[in-house]
Amino acid sequence: MSRHHIVHACGHEREHHLFGNRSHRTSKEKWLAEQDCWDCDRAEQNTASAARAVEADLPAFTSGSDKQIAWAVTIRDQILTDVDHRFSDTGPLRERVRAILLRETRAKRWIDLRNDGATGVLVSLCAPGEYRDLYASEDCS
Numbered sequence: 286m287s288r289h290h291i292v293h294a295c296g297h298e299r300e301h302h303l304f305g306n307r308s309h310r311t312s313k314e315k316w317l318a319e320q321d322c323w324d325c326d327r328a329e330q331n332t333a334s335a336a337r338a339v340e341a342d343l344p345a346f347t348s349g350s351d352k353q354i355a356w357a358v359t360i361r362d363q364i365l366t367d368v369d370h371r372f373s374d375t376g377p378l379r380e381r382v383r384a385i386l387l388r389e390t391r392a393k394r395w396i397d398l399r400n401d402g403a404t405g406v407l408v409s410l411c412a413p414g415e416y417r418d419l420y421a422s423e424d425c426s
């Protein structure tokens with residue numbers, strides 16, 4: 286491992302710990318220099334997610350710092366996108382799932398759940414028994 290100070294495409298310099306042989310590190314260094322830094326990348330994602338949230342008229346977050354809310358909007362956007370891909374149609378189950386997810390408007394909660402995936406987040410945000418009922422009602426229809 287070696288430390289490299291890399292000036293990214295956005296102009297910010299960041300320290301990276303690179304692994305592997307010299308050839309691998311050199312190509313990784315070159316690739317990193319062509320990318321925006323992580324902060325700029327995150328800011329761009331947050332801006333895009335916020336625009337989609339406004340366009341879709343999603344509920345605003347009710348708690349959290351500006352930074353937490355910006356991040357939570359992106360996390361929620363990614364989970365909702367995943368849900369939309371899992372349900373091929375726009376049927377009632379998908380709408381019920383989206384409604385459950387959109388009830389949660391605390392930024393910290395979304396940040397805490399960021400690594401759980403769509404199903405994990407859904408299970409966490411369901412009221413007791415709600416997740417079971419969600420799929421039980423689907424089986425009966």
Ligand SMILES: [Zn+2]
Nearest residue numbers: 295297322325
């Ligand atoms: Zn940057």
